[in-house]
Amino acid sequence: MTKDLTPYITAFDLMEQNMNGLKNSSIYPLRLKAMAEFEKLGIPSNRHEEWKYIKVSRFFKELPAIANPTIEPSIDLPEFLPSLKANRIVCIDGVYSEKNSSFIDEGFNSYFRSLQHAYNANDPIVFNYLNKLLKIEEQHFAALNMAFAQDGVFIHLPDNFSPDFPIIIVNVVTGKHLVNSRNLVVIGESSSAQIIEKVISMEDSAYHNAATEIYLQENAKLHHTVIQDERKDLCLINNTEVLQKRDSQYNAVTVSLNGSLIRNNLHVRYDGENCDCHLNGLYFGRSSDLIDNHILVDHRKPNCTSNQLYKGLLDDKSEGVFNGKIFVREDAQKTNAFQSNQNILLSDNAGINTKPQLEIFADDVKCSHGATSGQLNDEALFYLQTRGISKERAKALVSYAFANEIVEKIENESVQNYVREILLDLFELTL
């Protein structure tokens, strides 16, 4: 135990006292267990192997207060992709806000509920899935989340059903506190969906700890885009777990353009043959940003493929971490698994720690990984300069092009353009 967790223990006790109505719900023992696990785990120090290169403790020197949303605050919600027709789910400080949400697909209400609603009803369906993928015994922030998250998003698409419009989940953090938000997503057999996630902070600093569990049933498909772009002093932690049944496909793009500390854990497990996933990431660190992507693809079944492509631009004193694990279990013959991590260091003081981890126990497997890091190509910069483009702008053009490869992987064109606008702005470019 390295850190005094008393403030959180007190906060939990207080919350528990107010949970009277939920004492009969299955959520109650789960929360107690999660808190007990969190008390054992605490905040990870960088002596912990999985947290070696990212000094998360720096951001938890003093424990941020846990958001305690009792009544919904009235806020002026900033616009996000206003012109995109979508089903919009808004949570404020981790609690579903009906007032700010709006659905365009008819009947979307029957596929979406707030988790709190499900807990109150002690709905057995939710407990078939909740906390089954995250490991609160090992994952510090998953335990913290399970203990404190009061509400969240529960999307359960039936079989053979695909909403016409994308689903946007916006999590608003209203104060300089820690919000624990939660998503539970089940995509039914042969159904498909598009989810776009974003955190909005109303203050100039905030903490957001998200836990997301995604189940893809047979032949289901999900496009999942996570946008982390608020230029604020934010600490964003994402714990995302995906379980795929046979013939399913998961496509993720995680775009981390701003944020002082970002840690994305993205774990995908195959529980059936012929699964496929594409995990793409773009990160751009500046000042003293820390951006850490921890990826795991667990090939447990034969005939599956996986692709990881993460690209990073690191400027100033920023640091990036890429940790990409590929497990290929004994049964997982005919696996095709690829991983690539490419980095451009825009400053001498920026750094990247990249670590591929391949553990292969099957013999008929195609696996490849590669990592590069370096400066921008001098030849290319000189070529552009001789065409009248200043060195600064040449750097911006080449960096933008480097980043754009990931932007193009985003399923939705409006979202692509949204990200491009931010990049152009960051690089002070007009095209």
Place this chain on the structure above:
Amino acid sequence: MLEIKNLSVSIDGHSILDNLNLSVKPGEVHAIMGPNGSGKSTLASVIAGRDEYDVNGGKIEYQGEDLLDLDPHERAHKGVFLAFQYPVEIPGVSMTNFMKAAINEKRKALGQDPVVAKDFLKMIKEKMALVKMDPKLMSRSLNEGFSGGEKKRNEILQMAMLEPKLAIMDETDSGLDIDALRIVANGVNSLRTSENAFVVITHYQRLLDYIVPDYVHILYNGQIVKSGDKSLALELDDKGYEWVKEEVNA
């Protein structure tokens, strides 16, 4: 227009150009020939502003101004252009965005507004026709996956778009088939005026049948060891470089 006086250049302490002199006036075409490794591309790069090279002595004056004081992009704005021997592939930077950026940067430096989209398209269409370049290439990344000949034509296209005063063409003819060679030469000839000048680096007299030079220089051991008119190129074609080397070493 261009006055190079006693230019000495080295890289990592290894001397490449040694007291080189060259004078180019508006309206002229100069050909530079010379054996492999004699320093032709180095000279071209130093004029364009590549900073990997150390200039140990001498000066380069361009339109009365000290060229060595300017950044490469400033030289470009003032009308210096280098067609690369090996054009660089730049993945992800689209031809269109690149060309627009190049045009607009120059316009900005000259105090002009950005080019209107319609005018830009018209201009690029015209110039592409001039060098007979496939319009499909415009939607691709800059030089990425272009064939050798396509890259060279692209250099001429850029030259035509940027309308330089001093164009240095480093082996633009290498790797071109006969038809392409004619097209490229045609492009150059149609851009020739009494105001601008060309320095054409080549190994082959053949190009000089199409682009007729006023002067031919031989670069050897980092110096211009011999200059003459176009007949010098014919002589080289006939006899090779041995006699030049012998003369120099004597």
